[in-house]
Amino acid sequence: MTATTDRPGCDTSDLLHIHALFRRAFGDAPGLVRGVPDGDVARMRVVAAHVREVATGLHHHHEGEDLLLWDRLEQRSPACALHVGLMRAQHADVAGLLRDLDAALPAWEAGAAAGARDEVARVLDELQALLVLHLGQEEDRILPTASSVLSQREWDQLHEHGMASVPRSRMLLQLGWILDAVPEPERAGWLRTNLPAPARLLWRTVGRRRFAAHRAQVYGVR
Incomplete structure (x- = not known):
């Protein structure tokens, strides 16, 4: 078993399910936010908590890739370096939008005001558009190389990192x-x-x- 899991070659299909989760969550999030009536504090708290949770999940997911994936791919498949560079840049852009979201949510949570709500939704719109691009490119340009140069044990470390962040x-x-x-x-x-x-x-x-x-x-x- 150890020899098999340490041999280059792994099943990366589990990432497609995680990507589907993020596509669904961030695709729906702007509408959920805009659907909160002005001043409806109870509904705002539910939606804001959900947005914060999925944003935190995305942060930890990208953190795992930054720590465990990119360097290995560049070292073992130099031809993939250009694609890895694109992924790193997109992660940095996503991280910037997540910081914007962290800054926008407290103002909305302070009173469910329309202007603050709309700013949260605006940031989520930008985040969703970037994720559609990023997740698709990662699936097309990264997963084929990862599946051939990483061992199953190494790939599973991504899942373990993500699960360790979930309470x-x-x-x-x-x-x-x-x-x-x-x-x-x-x-x-x-x-x-x-x-x-x-x-x-x-x-x-x-x-x-x-x-x-x-x-x-x-x-x-x-």
């Missing part, structure tokens, strides 16, 4: 958001492939119901 109390909700971005006919197969039996049982008995309630709250579904 234990939010694990089932994080799983729910990933599944929410997986096409429904594929979800059962995804669960069998990615979760051991005890975790699947926990999802069916506790997680699925908890996530459904959380999702309904975020999207304002009664």
Whole structure:
């Protein structure tokens, strides 16, 4: 097993599910923010907390790639250096927008004012547009090289880094958001492939119901 996981060549398909999560989350976020009525503090708090959580998740995801992916790709596949440079630059641009979002959210949270709400939505619009470009280019230009030059053990370190940043109390909700971005006919197969039996049982008995309630709250579904 060790020899296999340390040999160059890995399955990078799990990243497509994480990207789908971010496409869905940041695609919906500007509309969720703009849909909060002026002065509706209760609704604002729900949406602002959701935006902050997905933004934090994106930050940690990119942090993992910055720490564990780019240098290895440049060292093992010099021909990929141009693509890696593009990814680094796009990460820097995303980080700048995440800082803008961090600066805009407190003003909105202070009173749910329309102007502050619109500034949060404006930053999210820019972030969503950049992510559409970045995630697609990463899938096209980085994943083929990563799958051939990285070992499975090295690739799995990205997942481990990301999961280490998720509070234990939010694990089932994080799983729910990933599944929410997986096409429904594929979800059962995804669960069998990615979760051991005890975790699947926990999802069916506790997680699925908890996530459904959380999702309904975020999207304002009664």
